[in-house]
Amino acid sequence: MSRRPVSVEELLKDNDSLGSKPKFLSKSERKRLQELKQKQEEAQRLKKQSIQRKKVIRYEPDIEEKESLDDSSAVIEQPKKKKNKSSRFNFEWDEHDDTSGDLPMISLPTASADHDLDATSGKHWSEKPLKEMTSRDWRIFKEDYGITSKGGDIENPLRAWEEASIPSDLLTILMEKLKYTEPTPIQRASIPLALKQRDIVGIAETGSGKTLAFLIPLLSYILNIDKNYLEYEHQQEINHNKPLGLILAPTRELAQQITKEAQKFASFLSLNVVSIIGGHQYEETVNSIGDGVHIVVATPGRLIDSIERNIIGLGRCYYLIMDEADRMIDMGFEKSLQSILAFLPTTENLNNTIDSRIFNVSKRITLMFTATISPPIEKITKNYLDRPGYLFIGGAGEALDNIDQQFEYLGASTSNTSEEVDNKRFEKLLRVVKYHAREISTFSIIVFANHKRICDLLALELENNGFRDNVVIHGSKSQDARERAIASFRSHEANILIATDVAARGIDVPNVSLVINFQMSKKFDEYIHRIGRTGRAGNKGTSFTFIDDSDSDVFIDLKKFLVNGGKKCPDWLLKHSSTQNQVLRD
Template identity: 55%
Template sequence: MSRPISVEELVAQGLEAKKPKFISKAKRDRLKATKQKPAPFKVVKPEIIGPLNETSEPRKLLPVKAPRQEKNKGLFSWDDSEDTSGSYQPLVLAKLRDDDDDLLSSESHWSTKPLERMKARDWRLLKHEFDINYKGEDLGNPLRAWNEEQALPKRLINLLQDLKYYEPTPIQRAAIPIALRHRDVVGIAETGSGKTLAYLLPILTYLMNIEEEYMTLEHCQDANLNKTLALILAPTRELALQITKEAEKFCKSLGYNVVTIIGGHQYEETIHSLRNGVHIVVATPGRLIDSLERGLISLEKCYHLTMDEADKMIDMGFEKPLSQILLFMPDTKKLNSSIDSRILRVSKRSTLMFTATISSAIEKITKNYLTTPGYVFVGGANSLVDNIDQKFEYLDNSPPDKQLFDAERFNELLRVLHSEIRGNQFSVIIFANFKRVVEQLAEELSGKGFGEVATIHGSKSQEAREKAIQTFREKLASILIATDVAARGIDIPHVSMVVNYQMSNKFEEYIHRVGRTGRAGHKGKSYTFIDEGDKETFPELRKFLWNGGLKIPEWLSRTLNSGKKL
């Protein structure tokens, strides 16, 4: 404990303080500038009344009303000369963090910021805006614009603009950056969300990065003409043809060959299509295995695999064929132990899987054949399509045999179709569960003055199915009637409405059916006839509508709550 200061020391300090001190001109100027700073508060001085000489009466001070103190200001006023805050210099100047600076400043939208100015908060807003969610480590950020992805070749970016793909869709924003870094991807998004381009661009980038000497000198040799470099699997012929059509838009300009291997085509057609070599094969699993066993096609150099609509392939019983196909493909170990890694400029096989729903079978395939995949969820599995107005009509009578003609249901269909004709467009797909019903409806509607009606079902040849789709696409027929064989793979932008004449047996198929309308940014409508015989789909339908924020129909709530027939 220090000793108290004595009286003598206090007096000495006082005398020392009264001694005049020399102050330089520079310091005097600084002090003068400090005193000229405005005081934080107005100094209130009393008003003096009367003379100031010694003979006058004592001075009278008139009371002065103190000024109103502002909020958070001090309670007292003081003389400027006594204010020591002006010359205060902090020991440390703390810089605001960038995040704090963004919060304090007027925040601009992420789309107006340069890429290098994007902060974590901006990326979170972007993901929220497009309903993008990730599962996995080190997946990076979504794609804002085509020209900001350095891994995309400049030629490919220009081609996107020429083909009028001006902005990426949410699934493309989320999946493409991951796939371009040779990471396995599982993409879950609703039908019609642009998944095809989400895997075509990584495939094309992969081909464009392959050693040029190999592509121009070796791959075109006779021994390599049937060796594809990338494989795309689809569950149905229609979807395979749709993928091929989309791929050819790019491949014709880039000089790559796309070969389709599907049922309904002669093997001679496959051989003929391979005469100029192959870079991308689009195939259905069953016909591809036949072609592999016959030696028509080879996967010896194929290190890029895409499975589109994987959930549908599992539902159709293709799980075992998928495993067989993967046995024909080289794995990452072979890639790195051969010259292929140098030629193809990759260090692992890439596997991409796209699906609208997640099931235990999909998870099994993912676990067995994908390496630490990144999961991308856009809108969630089984999500409601916002741009489709979905309506339901509950029919009291459930026919004992749904393959027989139902006059009441048909009359309701006529009412719905006539209401649609009044609009500007009339382009409708009608779904039924049985090919017999498809043909009945086509005959009845043609007799009611609806002109040519196109039909698709499993008993039709591939040539007839392709002709029906082309007739509907070119608007030579305003109505296409189909079974679920057409629920996936038909991408026709002008479909104004989908009618479920019979509710699908599996609710997942309902999602894909209504996804045939409301495509390419257009609005769409769906109309579904439903009855007691469809009660197995009721729980999922209610959940589907609830998640989409739509009103649950009264008949649906009552049926599920009572567990009885209406």
């Protein structure tokens, strides 16, 4: 029979008889005993290592080798143990194994000095000088501004204008004369890369400041051209019609807007900027380049006509910019673009002549800005751009956070052809306009339609219902009429602009309070650009879209756009058969 365990009382009684009692040790006493134990274990470990070293066969280098080796390169060979052949398994571990002093079998990478600095200093990137920026700081910086890139060897973004390699004269104009205080994300990402003479494909949403993103590098390039050429040779009559830089835009309105922005800088730098667009007489172009031209801003069709008439020559143009390239493709300018690219001098021509020294470049430079990457855009990029860097900014292709997107689903297709306006739809439009006019005293509304006649009819109906202050622009309007309409809308003489997609891009009107899609665009990309006329420069905006089953071709893209942007997707869109039966495209 097993013995019963001794009780706690008996143990205490025994301890009393031995003259010792349980003693509570203080924290400091426990710590002292622990340190003493560690010292004893360390002494034993060192003693074992000393014994093992006596058995080591050491390689002794000669005098010359000793001078070339440092202490860390000494090699210690451990004596081999005899294997026991009778044993089924042979292991070579030490009989008195003590791993407390051994080196780890793997070495984990330690944090870099930069990383430690980030973790311990607690400084945000904005508090650091440029030279102290770490890779972690740049990653946070890019996340703060929604900048992503691909293409290899991408320059770090721009933190402030002063930190860019912009010529001092241009920097003074930029900051002091024109009061541009802070770059936008697309400007931060593209300007440093373009200043390194790298080809660029920039993908950014409308209203993101792309114009300045390509004007600053272009002007920097021109100011870096040999001064003797600029002051003497370029002024000769033979070079009067040869621009140094070319900017292509899909519409007259966008081309004029770019020209206006470029002329702000050009007036201070004694440069001549000329726009070549439809609606202007060829004599105007001839007169405008009479004293020489430095920058041409053009629409593709009109530029080709001017080249074929020998009004413009591109023999000295090594800097090309394509703005809204996707829109140019959509408008059928793909062949025109290819023709223009064929007129430009090649990199081979640059390097085989004195031009490389005059213009201080080793290749032709091409900057392309677009909202989407389509197969035709990829084809042009592959054929004409040299190792481009791709820059993606924030919500390009995703719902815009500062625009409240509202929809009214009308169900089955309504009678809304190019020849007539559906009365029920117009009554709903009128109700939206009246409500908005009551809520906002100084309002600016853009109404989009797909057909020119619908625009004209809407203007007439709105006028009959008390909204006489409306103007119309579309492809059949003359250039002068379009310019007058836009000027009237900008100055608030007219509060309502009715337009086709010619106004979807390039019209920069501040504080547009409401965009109405009387008819949904047949191409989803145009929907994004339409609503992008409001909510610009950090302001809030609203869009209201009438939509029915005839627009089902864009439902998939609309659903993806709203979901990816974190916007609420309407129930009718979630439940519609076109979105239920198809898989969202990547």
